[in-house]
Amino acid sequence: MASKAVIGVIALLVLVPVLIAAAGKGAVEAVLGSTSNGTIVNCGTPIADIPSDYCALYVQASAVCPGLDWSILAAIGKIETDHGRSNLPGVHSGENFAGAGGPMQFLHATFNGVVSRHTIPPGGANPPSRYNPHDAIHAAAFYLCDSGAPGDLYKAIFAYNHADWYVKKVLEQAETYSNAAAAAGGAGDCNAIQAPNAPAAAAINYACGQRGLPYVWGGDGPSEGGFDCSGLTKAAYSAAGINLPRTAHTQYHAGPRVPAGQPLLPGDLVFYGPPSKVRHVGLYIGAGKMIHAPTFGERVQIGSYRWNRDGYLGATRPATSAEL
Template sequence: MNPLLALRAAELAREHIRENPGRWGCLAALLLFGPPAACVVVVVFLFTALSGASGQSAASAPGPGAVADIPADYLVLYREAARTCPGLDWSILAAIGKIETDHGRSKLPGVHSGMNSAKAGGPMQFLQSTFDSVVARHPIPPGGAHPPSRYNPHDAIYAAAAYLCDSGARDGRDLHGAIFAYNHAEWYVRKVLDQAQKYNCGAVQAPSRAAQAAITFACAQLGLPYVWGGDGPGNGDRGFDCSGLTKAAYATAGIDLPRTAQTQYNAGPRIAVTGIRPGDLVFFGTSTGHVTHVGLALASDTMVNAPDFGTPVRVDSIRRALGATRPADS
């Protein structure tokens, strides 16, 4: 359940345990019944078929943004390669592929042949020595070039999964460190986590078309700046504030919400916070008469959120919610 929060790599590592019950269920099943590979396959099937997970587990499903942006053959490779490393989500591989070469679509030197100025090559931008070392330790499954080539998408993506796994991604031990090993820069780690989050966001089965439309819109706004009173680029603002985002999200479904968090809460229909579903609005404040913040639920424990000044639209955990409403039922 969910890629990956901006400027919060350390917090993401802590939250990963709490927000990924599927992983720990997998480990429990492994202890009782069998090998890791079988357990991972079961979790991938269940989450994809039943819930469409969002977050950093190998079982997470692609969100609408991922399906629209990633070439189909690359998406298959990212998901299959991630399964070779328990705890590595496919979206991390996809985010690296996006940042490095736009999934092989970049026309820059070193993508399809030759090298760039850093001597890296191929869709995942491997140094030849690094690629050879990885392949020597982790034979690439059939389906690529003979011998394996860093320019072959199949070989490069499987090698990237193995490299990340060796560097700390296995079982989520140190995802931040694994990405940092791939490219020694904190900005790179943050960029990968942000992109992975975008690819995962919205991979949920909302209970209604209206809720699904609101979620799809909100996920497409990830990374936009927080702007006090902001109604988004469609209305001439660089970004959103919390209630501007939720209002704009439901406007895409033909539902006209009031403009502020308090008035959105008052508009209802109210539901118990114990029954939050994808698409519900989640409210925060000191009392029902003093509601100061609102987010759009992706699940019972996560939401798309325009948090505050200096922090962009992102996916956050739901903590200490004051109340919730279900505009899709209004």
């Protein structure tokens, strides 16, 4: 490897190990995340700029290093060779100026060392080749573990590329991919709930169980005949162990805010109206959908979170304040 460091970040996406008991109609079918944690990444759905075949290899290979998130391998693949799409010397054949080759940019000696210590799973070349994506990505996962990942991620990175800028760049890219995977995976369906963590899943599950209840101004739940918009979101996150303020306005200003331009994740709260007078809130459940209590004469329901002249303001991510 030409001083290229493989790094890791703590997985942003965690497995909800059991189906959350129905507060009604929802059940957690799958939670996006690292396969080393037993979770599911749907590579059949486009995740940022990752080709589906490379996505599947990153997910598969992460399992050989327990605790390693797939997004770390994906970030390395992106930075090194744009997931094998680069036409620079050494990517598909030969070597670059430093002697590195293949989609994960291994030195010949480093790759051979990994192969001598570990058995690359079937599916690549015979014998394994650093130019074969299957073999190179699995070798990178093994090399991470040999270098200290996931326990000492900085050490693992630095063993791959002795540069602080590289560590920072891979960490940032991995986080981008993790967020994109969760956003892509949100089903928008109460019968197949997907969420990035247990609190978000619990909140969605609770809200799904309230579908059909009437909108009631100031309503806090079934005992009062129904919900208003912020009563529903407060109750949903209360079921997840997170206390929110009571009104849409105070919930928005309580944060934590989702930065503008960042993909929404299932469990985010979406708000409408000006910052000085936030008028509505819903609970995002993926696929462009939210569950909310719309207005008088309507019931708790699933609907699109964007529409013409909706006055969309932004989103918050209450689940990040939980102890995960």
